[in-house]
Amino acid sequence: MQPIVIQAEDISKQYRLGLLSGKTLSEDVKRFLYRMAGKPDPLAFVGAENDRTVASADRYVWALKNINFEVRQGEVMGIIGRNGAGKSTLLKILSRVTTPTTGEIRIKGKIASLLEVGTGFHPELTGRENVFLNGAILGMSKAEIKRKFDEIVQFSGVARYIDTPVKRYSSGMYVRLAFAVAAHLEPEILVIDEVLAVGDTEFQKKCLGKIKEVAGGGRTVLFVSHNMGAVSDICDRAIMIEKGNITSEGIADAVIREYVNSTMKTDLTSHDSLKDAQFRRGSGQVRISALSMHKRGSDEELNEFDYRSDVSFNLTFRIYEPVSELYFLLALRSSLSREMVTATERIRIPVEGKTGEIQFNITLPALNLSPGVYETYYWLGSSKQEMPYDVIDNMTAPLVIRVPENESALQTGYFQLDYKTEL
Amino acid sequence: MKDKKWDLIIRPHARWLDLNLKEVWRYRDLIGQFVRRDIVAVYKQTLLGPVWFVVQPILTTVVFTFVFGSLAGLGPKDVPAVLFYMAGIIPWNYFNECLMKTSSTFTGNASIYGKVYFPRLVIPFSVVISNLAKFAVQLVLLIAVWLYYYFQGNYQFNINAYLLLLPVVIVIMAGLGLSMGILISSLTTKYRDLSFLVAFGVELLKFASTLVFPLFLIKNETYRMVIWANPMTSVIETFRYALMGKGAEMNLLALSYSAGFMVVVFFLAALLFNRVEKSFMDTV
Numbered sequence: 039m040q041p042i043v044i045q046a047e048d049i050s051k052q053y054r055l056g057l058l059s060g061k062t063l064s065e066d067v068k069r070f071l072y073r074m075a076g077k078p079d080p081l082a083f084v085g086a087e088n089d090r091t092v093a094s095a096d097r098y099v100w101a102l103k104n105i106n107f108e109v110r111q112g113e114v115m116g117i118i119g120r121n122g123a124g125k126s127t128l129l130k131i132l133s134r135v136t137t138p139t140t141g142e143i144r145i146k147g148k149i150a151s152l153l154e155v156g157t158g159f160h161p162e163l164t165g166r167e168n169v170f171l172n173g174a175i176l177g178m179s180k181a182e183i184k185r186k187f188d189e190i191v192q193f194s195g196v197a198r199y200i201d202t203p204v205k206r207y208s209s210g211m212y213v214r215l216a217f218a219v220a221a222h223l224e225p226e227i228l229v230i231d232e233v234l235a236v237g238d239t240e241f242q243k244k245c246l247g248k249i250k251e252v253a254g255g256g257r258t259v260l261f262v263s264h265n266m267g268a269v270s271d272i273c274d275r276a277i278m279i280e281k282g283n284i285t286s287e288g289i290a291d292a293v294i295r296e297y298v299n300s301t302m303k304t305d306l307t308s309h310d311s312l313k314d315a316q317f318r319r320g321s322g323q324v325r326i327s328a329l330s331m332h333k334r335g336s337d338e339e340l341n342e343f344d345y346r347s348d349v350s351f352n353l354t355f356r357i358y359e360p361v362s363e364l365y366f367l368l369a370l371r372s373s374l375s376r377e378m379v380t381a382t383e384r385i386r387i388p389v390e391g392k393t394g395e396i397q398f399n400i401t402l403p404a405l406n407l408s409p410g411v412y413e414t415y416y417w418l419g420s421s422k423q424e425m426p427y428d429v430i431d432n433m434t435a436p437l438v439i440r441v442p443e444n445e446s447a448l449q450t451g452y453f454q455l456d457y458k459t460e461l
Numbered sequence: 462m463k464d465k466k467w468d469l470i471i472r473p474h475a476r477w478l479d480l481n482l483k484e485v486w487r488y489r490d491l492i493g494q495f496v497r498r499d500i501v502a503v504y505k506q507t508l509l510g511p512v513w514f515v516v517q518p519i520l521t522t523v524v525f526t527f528v529f530g531s532l533a534g535l536g537p538k539d540v541p542a543v544l545f546y547m548a549g550i551i552p553w554n555y556f557n558e559c560l561m562k563t564s565s566t567f568t569g570n571a572s573i574y575g576k577v578y579f580p581r582l583v584i585p586f587s588v589v590i591s592n593l594a595k596f597a598v599q600l601v602l603l604i605a606v607w608l609y610y611y612f613q614g615n616y617q618f619n620i621n622a623y624l625l626l627l628p629v630v631i632v633i634m635a636g637l638g639l640s641m642g643i644l645i646s647s648l649t650t651k652y653r654d655l656s657f658l659v660a661f662g663v664e665l666l667k668f669a670s671t672l673v674f675p676l677f678l679i680k681n682e683t684y685r686m687v688i689w690a691n692p693m694t695s696v697i698e699t700f701r702y703a704l705m706g707k708g709a710e711m712n713l714l715a716l717s718y719s720a721g722f723m724v725v726v727f728f729l730a731a732l733l734f735n736r737v738e739k740s741f742m743d744t745v
Contacts, residue, residue, distance in 0.1 A: 053743060134471060134578035136742045143471040154576045160498055162505040171498055174491040175577055203505065 147226030156216030267375035495587035540708030559638025619706025
């Protein structure tokens, strides 16, 4: 087993809420007097848990509370959680931007962190000058930057503008150059926060590739992101932080699934939004005015189904203006990457010239979808390349496939392949 | 597990004496880059570039010579007023700029400090060094003015051995600007009140030095002590005396006092800075 390179023990971080003025001076004095007298800080142990949605009278909050984890050498660990859960606070402590209120983190090896790309970029300086400045801020020596300079410029793809002040750069060029510098850091431990949310698709892929390369090269990486696809792609292990506590820890895919399940709106009342047809995509000649998911033959509205069970959809179409033809399509999106996982073909519905409401049922027999959460996508249109009549994309409750209880094996991918075995 | 195994331990509180100048040295390339940025970026897109470094002391000298020298009659007796004022203005400006810029180290660089770790002292050090470049250009101007008066022949300068003290004087004024600056910076991260006083206070300090009048005009011993108590007085006086050999008072005791003052304030400031830098991001 690889040696442990990061060991966090009982890390907590307390922040004061509201304005830092008025009472703080008297509190500081109180703290100082208590410390002089050898007593514990009287104000440190009040404070509520970190839930940003609930107003509270407490003036202190624990952004992190008793965090413990270990990372072994060469491991790529993802840190996931909602906004305000404490991920960034943890990274700030790891990056030594701030100190923990309690606890200790022990680190072995050279650590570098990327909480942002392009830190310290000066708009008046040229690309070349900024590469040297930014590199030095990130901890590279001048000789090191000189050695890697050509590679950095090539990776950024802004070679032509390298002697132009960066204030003349497009925002994309700026970020590309900034990431290129960061990508050529070579620490033993790398801490990355959300820097991937930059540049165009092509460059994002390049960045992800670079991070994978770094991770594959035996270096230890801590990766914080909201892009579950990227976390799943890069990380071996993950921890989930909720309200300042680690609530899940383990193999990346399993933790991600848990996270996604906890964040998806499974509230069936979201179907009410269908009543407001005015601001939806599509031309509006035909609208889906109601929809629900059921077990086959049952009236009860559900959105969680057992693995390999039938799923039946009841839809109501309302035709406002007569149309010459009507096609329907149902698709499922991955809630990790939002890509379309699967879809039905365009199903022709005979409605020529009719108006009024149509009831429509479609049943998907014994889905071999992997357990997880799938956003739903409904489409109504014609066979011609024109504007669809109606599109409902992730506006209603997602389709949730439950993890079978007796199943211990991890399922990966969106589908389970059917197979036959012989001996 | 033993601590020895680990390269870095992140703890809630720093020890009081944990200056880690070694780490600052390891980041010397970063100091170099900051210095370069400060010098290069300011005069980008100007036609005259570094010439602007000398415009300000020239104009100030002209105004001082006119207002304090001619109008108020506070000028020096047997040395050229222009040289007298310029020899005070240039070191004073250096001190003033170091102090003003380093005094906003934490508040002004929060965006960088908040994202990356490097020894926090790197930025104030780089400020002091980049201002040194400006100071060097102004020193050339001063020497040119000195040469003009020397060859013009209306004044006799006593060239003396105190000229050799100039590097020491430069270190003292750099140290004073740096120490007082980071002291103020550390004190103002949480409570900004003091920062309102700084610019104003430095302006007052200017008039409690020999910047605008020669020391021989002050006869009252108490007032003289007050003026000598300003650590910049001996710096200015030594500067003038080293150049001209007269028109100023050379006082080694006062210079040692300034040096001592600088060392004490530096350690005080470094201690406080070290204390504040670990967690100022939460309060800045």
